Each structure stands twice: as C-alpha cells, then as structure tokens.
Amino acid sequence: MxxxxxxxxxxxxxxxxxxxxxxxxxxxxxxSVRAVANLEAICKEHLQGxxxxxxxxxxxxxxxxxxxxxxxTPSLAKLSPLPAATVVGNLSDxxxxxxxxxxxx
Amino acid sequence: xxxxxxxxNPAPSASERSFKKAIQRLVKGGxxxxxxxxxxxxxxxxxxxxNAILLPAAQxxxxxxxxxxxxxIGLASDWYWELDERYRFVSHRGASDDADGFAEEGMIGxxxxxxxxxxxxxxxxxxxxxxxxxxxxxxxxxxxxxGRTGEVRYLSTSGEPIFDDRNQFKGYRGITRDIxxxxxxxxLMQAPRRFDRAILDALEAPIAVLDQxxxxxxxxxxxxxxxxxxxxxxxxxxxxxxxxVVWDGASGDEQVDGKAIAAGIRQVIAGERALFRYDYAxxxxxxxxxxxxxxxxxxxxxxxxxxxxxxxxxxxxRGELLLxxxxxxxxxxxxxxxxxxxxxxxxxxxxxxQGWDCGxxxxxxxxxxxxxxxxxxxxxxxxxxxxxEKSRGMVFRPGAGLAGRVYQSGQxxxxxxxxRGARVSSRALAPETSENAACVFPxxxxxxxxxxxxxxxxxVREPDDRMLHALRSIGSQLGRFMLRHEVVNxxxxxxxxxxxxxxxxxxxxxxxxxxxRLTQVVGCSAFGTPDVLGLTHWDLPxxxxxxxxxxxxxxxxxxxxxxxxxxxxxxxxxxKQAYYSISGEPVYDExxxxxxxxxxxxxxxxRKRAEIELRESEARLRAVMAGALPHVR
Numbered sequence: 127m128x129x130x131x132x133x134x135x136x137x138x139x140x141x142x143x144x145x146x147x148x149x150x151x152x153x154x155x156x157x158s159v160r161a162v163a164n165l166e167a168i169c170k171e172h173l174q175g176x177x178x179x180x181x182x183x184x185x186x187x188x189x190x191x192x193x194x195x196x197x198x199t200p201s202l203a204k205l206s207p208l209p210a211a212t213v214v215g216n217l218s219d220x221x222x223x224x225x226x227x228x229x230x231x
Numbered sequence: 232x233x234x235x236x237x238x239x240n241p242a243p244s245a246s247e248r249s250f251k252k253a254i255q256r257l258v259k260g261g262x263x264x265x266x267x268x269x270x271x272x273x274x275x276x277x278x279x280x281x282n283a284i285l286l287p288a289a290q291x292x293x294x295x296x297x298x299x300x301x302x303x304i305g306l307a308s309d310w311y312w313e314l315d316e317r318y319r320f321v322s323h324r325g326a327s328d329d330a331d332g333f334a335e336e337g338m339i340g341x342x343x344x345x346x347x348x349x350x351x352x353x354x355x356x357x358x359x360x361x362x363x364x365x366x367x368x369x370x371x372x373x374x375x376x377x378g379r380t381g382e383v384r385y386l387s388t389s390g391e392p393i394f395d396d397r398n399q400f401k402g403y404r405g406i407t408r409d410i411x412x413x414x415x416x417x418x419l420m421q422a423p424r425r426f427d428r429a430i431l432d433a434l435e436a437p438i439a440v441l442d443q444x445x446x447x448x449x450x451x452x453x454x455x456x457x458x459x460x461x462x463x464x465x466x467x468x469x470x471x472x473x474x475x476v477v478w479d480g481a482s483g484d485e486q487v488d489g490k491a492i493a494a495g496i497r498q499v500i501a502g503e504r505a506l507f508r509y510d511y512a513x514x515x516x517x518x519x520x521x522x523x524x525x526x527x528x529x530x531x532x533x534x535x536x537x538x539x540x541x542x543x544x545x546x547x548x549r550g551e552l553l554l555x556x557x558x559x560x561x562x563x564x565x566x567x568x569x570x571x572x573x574x575x576x577x578x579x580x581x582x583x584x585q586g587w588d589c590g591x592x593x594x595x596x597x598x599x600x601x602x603x604x605x606x607x608x609x610x611x612x613x614x615x616x617x618x619x620e621k622s623r624g625m626v627f628r629p630g631a632g633l634a635g636r637v638y639q640s641g642q643x644x645x646x647x648x649x650x651r652g653a654r655v656s657s658r659a660l661a662p663e664t665s666e667n668a669a670c671v672f673p674x675x676x677x678x679x680x681x682x683x684x685x686x687x688x689x690x691v692r693e694p695d696d697r698m699l700h701a702l703r704s705i706g707s708q709l710g711r712f713m714l715r716h717e718v719v720n721x722x723x724x725x726x727x728x729x730x731x732x733x734x735x736x737x738x739x740x741x742x743x744x745x746x747x748r749l750t751q752v753v754g755c756s757a758f759g760t761p762d763v764l765g766l767t768h769w770d771l772p773x774x775x776x777x778x779x780x781x782x783x784x785x786x787x788x789x790x791x792x793x794x795x796x797x798x799x800x801x802x803x804x805x806x807k808q809a810y811y812s813i814s815g816e817p818v819y820d821e822x823x824x825x826x827x828x829x830x831x832x833x834x835x836x837x838r839k840r841a842e843i844e845l846r847e848s849e850a851r852l853r854a855v856m857a858g859a860l861p862h863v864r
Contacts, residue, residue: 151273154289157289188281199273200273212262214260
C-alpha cells in the first residue's frame with residue numbers, strides 16, 4: 127500500500143517548507159494501525175497540513191523498504207527538511223516523534 | 232540521523248518474548264531491538280531474502296483481517312475466484328462448491344468462455360476478452376446457464392486484474408453472485424407491466440399517454456400505426472414527441488381545430504376537466520378523414536397526466552354525410568316546383584357534399600333514342616363554365632361514352648385520376664369528364680333507367696358500398712320525381728285542354744258540398760252576383776221558387792242522380808227575369824262517400840226571352856187571326 131498526502135504549502139512558497147515523511151507499515155498490523163493514527167493526530171495538531179506523507183505497506187513493497195534501509199515496521203522516516211530522522215515503533219511517544227520531526231513544543 | 236527510542240510495552244507474553252529474542256538476532260540496531268522489546272513492531276525485513284517477517288501479533292491481526300475479508304466477501308458474494316494470466320480458473324471458492332452448477336463440469340483450468348453459458352454471443356465474448364486484455368475491471372457481467380435438469384441460473388460476476396510488486400500481470404480475481412432469485416423476482420414484477428402492455432396493444436383504438444408537458448410517455452400499437460399512416464396534423468407523433476406542440480403548430484384549415492384541441496388537452500392535464508372530446512377532420516375532400524379525439528385525465532399515477540384516444544371515424548362520418556345527402560336530396564325534390572330547380576339543387580348538393588366540381592343530367596329522349604343534356608350545376612369557375620357550356624347539345628347513344636354505358640348497364644361507373652388505363656383515352660373522355668375524374672350513375676324509375684347523372688372533379692374517391700347505396704337511392708329518388716313530374720305535366724296539359732273545352736261549352740262550372748251549398752263557382756259572373764257561395768241554387772237571391780220544377784230537382788239531388796239542363800229563373804233588379812240552365816252530377820270520394828255535386832251552368836236568358844217573345848208573338852198572331860178570321864183557331 128502506498129498512500130501519499132500532499133501538503134497545502136506545496137503550492138504556497140510563502141509558508142514554511144513542508145515536512146516530507148515516509149511511514150513504513152504492515153497492513154493490518156496492530157502497531158502499524160496505531161502508528162498511522164498517532165501520526166495523523168500529530169500532523170493535524172502540529173503541522174496544520176504543511177506536510178507530505180507517503181505510507182508504504184512493506185508486505186506489498188518489501189524491496190522498497192529494504193532499499194530505504196528500513197528493517198522494522200512501523201517506521202517513520204523524515205526526509206526533509208534536514209536533518210533526516212527515523213522513528214521506529216507505533217509512534218506513541220509523541221514528544222520523541224515531535225523531536226524527530228524538528229517540532230519543539 | 233537521530234533515532235527516537237520507543238517506550239517498552241508492558242505486557243508481552245512469554246512465547247512472544249522468546250520469539251522476539253529469536254527475531255532480534257536479525258536486527259542489529261538498538262532502537263529497533265528496543266522497539267521489538269516494547270512490542271511496538273509488526274514486521275522485520277530480512278535483509279538476506281528481502282521478505283517481511285511478521286511478528287506474532289501482526290500475524291494474528293493479518294489472519295483475523297483475512298478472516299474478516301473472507302467473511303465480508305461471503306456476505307457480498309457467493310463465490311470468490313482467481314484466474315491466472317491466461318484467464319484460467321485457478322481458484323473458485325464459495326458457500327457451496329457446486330452451488331453455481333459449474334463444479335459438475337470442472338472449472339479449474341478452464342476459462343469462463345469454456346464453460347456452458349448460453350446467453351453470451353461471440354461478440355459478447357470478444358468484448359469481454361478485450362476487457363481482460365486491457366486489464367480492465369469488469370463489473371456485473373451477467374451470465375446464464377441451464378443445468379442438466381433444465382434449471383436456469385443467472386450469475387453476476389465482477390473481477391479486477393492482479394499485479395505483482397513488479398507490476399507484472401498475474402491474472403484476475405473476483406466474485407460471483409447468484410442473481411437467479413432477483414431475476415425471477417424482476418420477471419414477476421415485469422409480468423404485470425407486460426400484461427398492461429398486452430392489453431394496451433390489444434385495444435383497437437389508438438391510445439397514447441401524456442405527461443404534464445404533453446409529451447407522449449407511451450402509446451399502443453394502434454396509435455403507432457395511426458400516426459405512421461395518417462396524413463395531416465398528428466402525423467408521426469410517436470413516443471417522446473410532444474402532442475401539445477403538434478396541435479399548437481397546426482396551420483391552415485386545421486388551425487382552429489388545433490387551438491381548440493390544445494386548449495382542451497391543457498385543461499385535462501391541469502385537472503380543470505376530467506374529459507375532453509373533439510371531432511376533427513384532416514385533408515380536403517374527397518380524401519377527408521375524420522377523427523374522434525378523447526382526452527381523459529389521470530390522477531395520482533406519477534408522470535402520466537392524460538390518456539388520449541384518437542379514433543378514426545372517417546367511415547362513420549362519410550356514412551352520416553351520405554345519409555344527410557339523401558335527406559337533402561329528398562328535401563330539394565320536395566321543395567322544387569320545376570324539374571329544372573330540382574335537378575340543379577340535387578346536383579349542387581351532391582357536388583358540395585362530395586367535393587366535386589360539376590354535375591350534369593342527361594335524359595333519355597325515347598323518340599330519338601339518345602341521351603340528351605338537360606341540366607347542370609358547377610362551382611364558379613371559368614373552366615367549369617366552359618366545360619358545361621360545351622356539354623349543351625351533347626348526346627350519347629346507349630353504350631357510347633360513360634353516360635351511354637351507365638344507361639345501358641344501369642350500374643354506376645367511376646373513373647379515378649390514377650385509374651386511366653391504356654384502353655381508356657383521357658382525350659376521348661375529355662368531353663365527358665373535363666379530363667378529370669368522374670362518377671356517373673343512373674337515374675331510375677321502378678323498372679327502367681330514364682337518365683344519367685354525371686359528375687366531374689379533380690379528385691374522385693372510389694365509391695364504397697355505402698356510397699354506391701347512396702347513389703342508387705339518390706338516382707331512384709330523382710327518377711321517381713322526374714317521372715311524377717312528367718305525369719303531372721301531362722295531367723296539367725290535359726286539364727288545361729279540358730278546361731278550355733269546358734269554358735267553350737258553358738259559362739261557368741260549379742261545385743257543391745253534400746248539403747248542395749255552392750262551394751265554388753268559376754266563370755263569368757253567374758246569377759248576376761258574386762255572393763252566391765254557401766247558398767243552394769234554390770236559395771239564390773230572387774230566385775223564382777214557385778216553379779214546380781224545383782221539387783223534382785231536389786228529389787233528383789236527394790237520389791244522387793245526375794241532372795241535365797235544369798232551368799230556373801232569377802228576378803233581376805230591373806224586374807226582368809234572367810234564365811239559367813245547370814247540369815250536374817254527384818261527386819264521391821275514394822271511399823265512395825257522397826261529397827256533393829259538380830256541374831256547369833249556362834246563361835240562357837237570351838234564348839228564353841226569345842222563346843217567350845216568340846210565344847207571345849205567336850199568341851198575338853193567333854189573337855189577331857182569330858179576330859180577323861173567327862173560324863181560324
């Protein structure tokens with residue numbers, strides 16, 4: 127499964143650079159389901175749509191995960207803005223996720 | 232790259248912990264190991280094989296997920312199937328392995344078109360295979376098969392293509408639903424509609440159903456046949472056409488009818504009236520057609536607002552017109568004083584009713600043995616007037632020309648414009664028909680043809696039985712009139728001659744009622760006074776009644792005897808007597824009852840006075856001679 131969410135700022139150069147992320151999951155895995163929900167909540171609360179998220183089901187695209195250096199799911203990879211960061215697990219540690227995304231509360 | 236460390240999961244089971252320990256050997260990173268330890272990982276990617284290895288919780292979730300999907304598929308469909316890249320069944324599972332009846336012939340390894348399906352043509356299969364070649368999703372492909380027991384099954388199948396992670400086509404997967412019950416239910420629901428449709432089509436009258444805008448929602452076969460064959464307004468008003476617009480757009484002679492009909496239909500649709508009836512005509516004579524339009528409102532039936540019935544009543548109307556024509560002819564003959572008036576009025580009535588240009592009457596001249604032109608009538612037209620003028624003096628021998636043939640055969644003949652055959656020269660018939668169509672029929676008495684009526688027109692419709700009956704009836708009426716008129720003329724001439732002779736033989740003639748009172752005195756001033764009506768001869772003023780002859784006269788009258796030269800005298804104002812001689816005979820009605828006397832009268836005063844004077848002279852001579860010659864007596 128590949129899902130992409132496009133941010134509003136992509137067409138608005140005046141606003142801050144959008145956060146580009148890839149979430150590797152296992153379709154129907156309990157932690158993957160929870161990770162998607164947690165990330166949706168964080169994005170809604172802190173990014174206000176200013177992000178681009180790609181969700182990849184490793185059961186369908188295992189080679190893609192392997193090529194991206196992902197070894198476990200769920201894993202969230204922040205690609206931009208730099209520095210890049212990776213969070214593994216179901217993203218229930220909100221502060222850790224915010225820190226990885228470069229968002230300071 | 233920062234790596235966030237997940238918090239530990241508080242409740243992993245012992246077996247899970249042992250499994251995770253085995254798994255962690257595949258994972259070298261610390262955060263990943265901690266996450267596995269915390270129970271926050273679903274799968275591990277084996278770097279060697281590239282496969283994803285599910286952890287137990289994720290495996291259970293996937294199994295449950297598959298079970299749920301299978302359950303949902305089971306709810307949504309009856310079978311789940313898969314095809315390989317050559318469209319052959321590789322899997323086919325459902326509530327019952329043989330529920331669709333295909334299992335009996337073995338589906339695995341066969342394509343859908345290899346199975347015994349009877350509702351798909353070669354073209355249908357080509358289309359379906361093209362869809363598969365295009366890797367298109369297909370939905371609700373309906374197939375039908377008849378089992379060995381004759382049971383018909385309807386199946387609906389849908390499928391989507393399968394691709395691997397390299398986007399290579401792997402085949403199709405899909406579901407099949409048994410829709411036999413639904414189809415049967417639909418067939419049952421359709422049955423009443425088919426029943427209604429069959430009834431509608433079985434009706435002889437053309438019927439259409441209109442919506443609120445006047446558009447034709449549906450129509451029966453009779454309606455479609457009518458609108459495809461009729462000419463004039465209303466032609467081609469098929470389903471989907473707007474009937475109101477058609478009538479609104481009527482022009483020419485049909486404009487008035489069109490406005491009235493459109494207004495009536497609108498009133499019915501608006502619910503202002505329940506029924507609207509209107510008879511209207513199309514086309515000019517003689518091809519005129521009549522229709523009886525009936526519009527009935529419909530309440531509470533969805534879009535349908537009115538039912539229109541348009542019945543062809545041409546035959547009935549023509550019959551009524553012909554019946555009216557027969558009455559008109561009878562009235563013309565009754566009102567006519569002369570044969571000329573009768574013939575003209577009859578010919579005109581026929582021409583106006585049938586739309587013919589002119590008509591002529593040829594009478595048989597028995598002495599010459601030819602039909603002679605007698606009378607005619609034509610529409611105001613220079614051409615017709617010229618044609619009729621040329622007809623004057625025209626004669627036909629029996630058997631010659633249309634008129635001669637009709638006279639000879641006693642049967643009507645007609646010539647239609649399009650029916651001029653090679654054996655009939657239009658030029659030869661031109662003097663008879665004005666190079667138009669013609670209808671000629673005999674004028675008859677009880678036992679013979681006495682003349683012929685010949686009509687011409689630009690168009691003559693081929694007479695049907697009703698019209699032939701009308702022509703025979705009119706010919707017979709006219710024939711009787713002409714015969715009666717001829718007899719009356721003969722009688723009138725005879726009476727005239729008799730009256731002349733009577734006038735020469737007497738001074739007046741008189742009539743009495745049964746009481747011998749004078750009712751009519753025609754002639755010179757009888758008895759010296761006109762006021763004698765109502766009086767008997769013996770009651771006349773100053774009649775000399777002392778004469779004994781009156782008693783004998785009265786006894787003769789009482790005995791109903793004829794009497795001749797009964798003489799009587801009346802004292803005139805100068806005191807002299809006038810002498811009259813009357814003759815009479817009794818009159819009886821058809822029943823033999825005595826109704827009075829009629830007779831003649833002669834003034835014999837001069838003769839009587841001469842006789843008296845002669846007698847007196849003779850008496851004087853005798854007296855003189857007796858005085859002179861006493862011996863002479």
